[in-house]
Amino acid sequence: MGRIAFLNANAAVAEAALVAGLGFYAGYPITPSSEVPERLSKIMPEKGLPFMMMEDEIASINACVGASASGVKAMTCTSGPGFSLKQEALGMACMFEVPLVVVDVMRGGPSTGLPTRPSQQDIMQARWGTHGDHPIIAVAPCNAQEAVFETIRAFNLAEKFRQPVVLLTDGSLSHLHTKIYIPDPDEVEIVDRAQPEVDPENYYPYDYNYEVPPLAKWWTEDGKSYRYHLSSLIHDKTGFPTVYPKYAQWLLERMHNKILNHRDEILKYEYYKMDDAETCIVAFGSTAEAARVAIDQAREEGIKVGMFRPLTIWPSPEEQIRDIASKVKQFIVAEMNLGQYKLEVERIVGGRAPVYGVSQAAGVLIRPSQIYDKIKDPSKRVEIGLTEEELKRFGGGE
Amino acid sequence: MALLNELAKKKEGLVSGHRLCPGCTHSVIMRQVFAVAETDKYDIVVAAATGCFEVSTGLYPYTSWNVPWIHTAFENAASTISGVEAMYRALKKKGKLNKEIRFIAVASDGGTYDIGLQALSGAIERGHQFLYICNDNNAYQNTGNQRSSATPFAGSTTTSPNGKVKFGKEQPRKDIVSIIEGHHLPYTAQASPSNWRDLMNKIKKALDINGPTYINVLEPCTTGWGFPPHMAIEIAQLAVDTCVWPLYEVIKGKVVINYKPKKKLPVTEYLKPQKRFAHLFKKGNEHLIEEFQKQVDAHWEWLLKREECGIEYGV
Numbered sequence: 091m092g093r094i095a096f097l098n099a100n101a102a103v104a105e106a107a108l109v110a111g112l113g114f115y116a117g118y119p120i121t122p123s124s125e126v127p128e129r130l131s132k133i134m135p136e137k138g139l140p141f142m143m144m145e146d147e148i149a150s151i152n153a154c155v156g157a158s159a160s161g162v163k164a165m166t167c168t169s170g171p172g173f174s175l176k177q178e179a180l181g182m183a184c185m186f187e188v189p190l191v192v193v194d195v196m197r198g199g200p201s202t203g204l205p206t207r208p209s210q211q212d213i214m215q216a217r218w219g220t221h222g223d224h225p226i227i228a229v230a231p232c233n234a235q236e237a238v239f240e241t242i243r244a245f246n247l248a249e250k251f252r253q254p255v256v257l258l259t260d261g262s263l264s265h266l267h268t269k270i271y272i273p274d275p276d277e278v279e280i281v282d283r284a285q286p287e288v289d290p291e292n293y294y295p296y297d298y299n300y301e302v303p304p305l306a307k308w309w310t311e312d313g314k315s316y317r318y319h320l321s322s323l324i325h326d327k328t329g330f331p332t333v334y335p336k337y338a339q340w341l342l343e344r345m346h347n348k349i350l351n352h353r354d355e356i357l358k359y360e361y362y363k364m365d366d367a368e369t370c371i372v373a374f375g376s377t378a379e380a381a382r383v384a385i386d387q388a389r390e391e392g393i394k395v396g397m398f399r400p401l402t403i404w405p406s407p408e409e410q411i412r413d414i415a416s417k418v419k420q421f422i423v424a425e426m427n428l429g430q431y432k433l434e435v436e437r438i439v440g441g442r443a444p445v446y447g448v449s450q451a452a453g454v455l456i457r458p459s460q461i462y463d464k465i466k467d468p469s470k471r472v473e474i475g476l477t478e479e480e481l482k483r484f485g486g487g488e
Numbered sequence: 489m490a491l492l493n494e495l496a497k498k499k500e501g502l503v504s505g506h507r508l509c510p511g512c513t514h515s516v517i518m519r520q521v522f523a524v525a526e527t528d529k530y531d532i533v534v535a536a537a538t539g540c541f542e543v544s545t546g547l548y549p550y551t552s553w554n555v556p557w558i559h560t561a562f563e564n565a566a567s568t569i570s571g572v573e574a575m576y577r578a579l580k581k582k583g584k585l586n587k588e589i590r591f592i593a594v595a596s597d598g599g600t601y602d603i604g605l606q607a608l609s610g611a612i613e614r615g616h617q618f619l620y621i622c623n624d625n626n627a628y629q630n631t632g633n634q635r636s637s638a639t640p641f642a643g644s645t646t647t648s649p650n651g652k653v654k655f656g657k658e659q660p661r662k663d664i665v666s667i668i669e670g671h672h673l674p675y676t677a678q679a680s681p682s683n684w685r686d687l688m689n690k691i692k693k694a695l696d697i698n699g700p701t702y703i704n705v706l707e708p709c710t711t712g713w714g715f716p717p718h719m720a721i722e723i724a725q726l727a728v729d730t731c732v733w734p735l736y737e738v739i740k741g742k743v744v745i746n747y748k749p750k751k752k753l754p755v756t757e758y759l760k761p762q763k764r765f766a767h768l769f770k771k772g773n774e775h776l777i778e779e780f781q782k783q784v785d786a787h788w789e790w791l792l793k794r795e796e797c798g799i800e801y802g803v
Contacts, residue, residue, distance in 0.1 A: 105626050111696060118603070119598075119628045119631040119632070119634035119647065120631060121630075121632075124632055124634060124646070124647075127634070127647050128632075128634070128646045128647055131646070131647040131648065131649055132649055132651060135651065135653045135654050136651065136653055143634060143635050143647045143648070145601075145602040145603060145605070145638075146563065146602060146603035147603075171561060172563070173586050201561065202538055202559075202561060205543075422519055485547075485548065485549075
């Protein structure tokens with residue numbers, strides 16, 4: 091039996107990571123994510139687990155890559171500017187194919203941006219922030235309870251696919267306290283990385299016979315010692331660098347296929363009142379909760395509207411969105427940025443239906459009324475959802 | 489130096505209206521910088537790293553800065569001022585700019601000891617003419633008192649909390665002055681707002697030097713360290729009188745200690761008023777105070793010996 095707690099999503103992520111088997115944390119403080127390490131700094135030492143505050147964001151993620159390569163589940167947590175600094179090592183983790191969870195509590199950008207305000211501006215950065223062709227998995231919970239389960243799922247996906255997973259929350263969700271249930275590890279599925287079935291002398295860290303080759307621990311309880319090479323360069327099955335064109339092509343294709351061929355295991359999404367919907371709202375994270383209210387309100391007036399909510403942001407649920415495109419008259423993508431996921435929806439819909447956006451990057455949550463107004467008249471631009479009186483509280487504005 | 493009543497009449501570079509915590513010493517330190525700067529002879533340009541000081545002095549639509557001021561990211565105050573200074577020199581060489589300008593980079597310990605160390609090291613090595621001031625408040629105070637490498641031994645922070653198995657930060661603080669000094673720059677110093685005349689002398693010296701200079705200033709933080717706002721200067725004085733924070737200069741490798749307390753106080757005098765050290769006074773933690781005292785004594789003795797040596801760099 092788990093336990094009930096009154097926590098914000100940052101604390102929820104920390105607690106859930108421990109349920110998922112977190113064995114190592116290295117991080118660097120940044121608003122609005124700092125409650126994650128703060129909570130872990132109290133718990134992890136008591137469990138004898140390494141908790142390290144590093145000298146910067148780059149060091150934090152690199153320490154996690156090192157720890158994960160040593161066979162434990164590792165996590166780091168940050169926000170916009172820190173996520174930018176972590177990009178190089180995120181790419182390296184993709185190349186090494188080491189499991190890793192990177193939490194990005196999205197705040198307004200670019201640069202220092204809006205440090206204490208929520209946003210969803212790192213959607214494309216989560217996908218393409220690091221250079222080169224690389225696969226990525228990104229998940230986005232919409233409330234603190236879901237953050238618990240999505241954190242556990244993020245660890246499971248990372249372990250299963252030997253892949254860094256980005257967990258996207260935002261500055262509002264991360265600080266909103268709610269009652270949540272933290273399960274015991276035996277109540278949920280916990281995945282640990284596959285271990286080789288071959289002896290050390292026949293082991294290859296990038297064995298061609300697997301879509302996801304087992305990543306051996308260099309220490310095993312039965313005393314076997316797997317010695318192997320990890321390289322951030324293009325490598326063959328041994329892990330040693332190569333420029334052989336066929337190997338380069340194979341490696342990148344396999345790295346992509348291990349994700350894209352397993353969308354059914356990776357994708358998670360919700361249909362809300364979509365059965366007879368003519369308008370489909372696409373929303374995720376905090377924004378989805380506003381969309382739900384707007385949809386209920388519009389439904390009361392007989393407007394046929396529903397929501398498609400991806401919990402897995404990357405890879406995108408292409409088949410599902412394409413299927414919806416054949417049924418609805420229009421899409422409205424509501425997100426706290428200037429239309430990043432809208433681009434992806436447009437790409438998938440491919441002109442089969444118009445795609446409108448409630449695209450707000452003002453550092454304030456999108457309100458149900460804004461989405462409702464857009465449902466009523468999609469062609470109309472939706473203004474920032476604050477009254478003059480409310481705007482005054484933010485100071486300035488002349 | 490000018491008389492006190494003359495200093496008080498000088499035009500301020502950092503004016504009131506900022507939103508630093510009551511009792512914060514950031515502004516006190518910076519006022520002393522402008523009080524001693526010869527602003528009739530040169531202009532001042534400031535680059536500030538992200539941190540308490542930056543967020544509190546440039547809140548839209550107001551600024552407390554009476555001088556050109558650039559806010560950079562967390563890790564690169566030294567890099568940004570490098571670019572500004574290099575451009576200034578280029579313009580001066582071409583005869584397009586004839587003003588005398590002094591460049592100051594300001595950051596706290598997070599942006600200096602940790603994430604900004606690489607940028608600072610590079611800027612000093614390239615030899616830009618700038619003064620780097622580190623207002624050391626011993627932790628990441630802007631984001632809520634998380635440990636940094638400047639956090640003292642046994643200090644409890646939000647990421648190195650005192651608990652069942654740990655007693656706060658386990659490591660001693662980084663000796664940043666020695667690290668900077670290792671660049672063989674013309675002038676490095678450590679100062680405290682409690683000893684304002686000493687601080688101002690150091691700033692004046694640094695600004696008059698043609699090359700990179702570094703001053704490490706203790707910046708007692710009422711919020712993070714947990715002491716009443718009116719005590720900030722007192723705490724700084726206690727840090728100096730216990731030799732937790734020695735006031736000294738390193739001029740071309742030669743150590744000069746600027747203040748030797750007549751009676752060196754025990755570290756407990758400094759630790760006691762601060763909540764971050766409260767756990768050290770619980771029964772069973774006496775050894776931690778002993779260890780703290782040992783570290784402080786060792787560092788002080790080492791400095792005294794270095795001063796006695798009086799050796800400069802070979803070059």
